[in-house]
Amino acid sequence: xxxxxxxxxxxxxxxxxxxxxxxxxxxxxxxxxxxxxxxxxxxxxxxxxxxxxxxxxxxxxxxxxxxxxxxxxxxxxxxxxxxxxxxxxxxxxxxxxxxxxxxxxxxxxxxxxxxxxxx
Numbered sequence: 530x531x532x533x534x535x536x537x538x539x540x541x542x543x544x545x546x547x548x549x550x551x552x553x554x555x556x557x558x559x560x561x562x563x564x565x566x567x568x569x570x571x572x573x574x575x576x577x578x579x580x581x582x583x584x585x586x587x588x589x590x591x592x593x594x595x596x597x598x599x600x601x602x603x604x605x606x607x608x609x610x611x612x613x614x615x616x617x618x619x620x621x622x623x624x625x626x627x628x629x630x631x632x633x634x635x636x637x638x639x640x641x642x643x644x645x646x647x648x
Contacts, residue, residue: 568615570638572598572607573645576625579603580646583623587616588635597644598623611638 574580580601584594597609617639623631623646631646 568611568638569642570597570609570611571643572601572609573643574598574601574603574605575645575647576629577603577648578625578627578629581624581626583621583631583644585611585619585621585636585638588618588620589616592616 572580572583580598582596583598583601584596586592586594592615595611595615597611598607601607618635618637621631621633621636621644625631636644
């Protein structure tokens with residue numbers, strides 16, 4: 530079995546803590562219900578094999594698998610959407626058409642919003 534690496538590229542992350550502090554400082558106003566926010570994660574397949582499926586699972590108890598990508602060809606990129614409230618730290622797993630697998634425990638998607646898959 531061949532293992533695949535993820536190259537983490539640091540990305541600028543908006544701080545929800547700053548936004549939360551600003552909201553607490555301002556008087557509460559009634560807001561209309563909004564759709565649940567999503568976060569973007571860029572999946573970049575720099576391998577010569579097709580990524581058949583890439584899933585993430587949150588570290589919190591009861592977290593469910595989130596499929597980020599399916600059938601991502603060699604050299605292809607995908608901007609995957611995931612619920613913003615899904616958390617930050619995930620176990621990442623995936624498999625390719627050349628029978629190689631990807632397994633990374635504790636990957637922080639709030640810090641690194643890009644998953645670059647390499648040989």
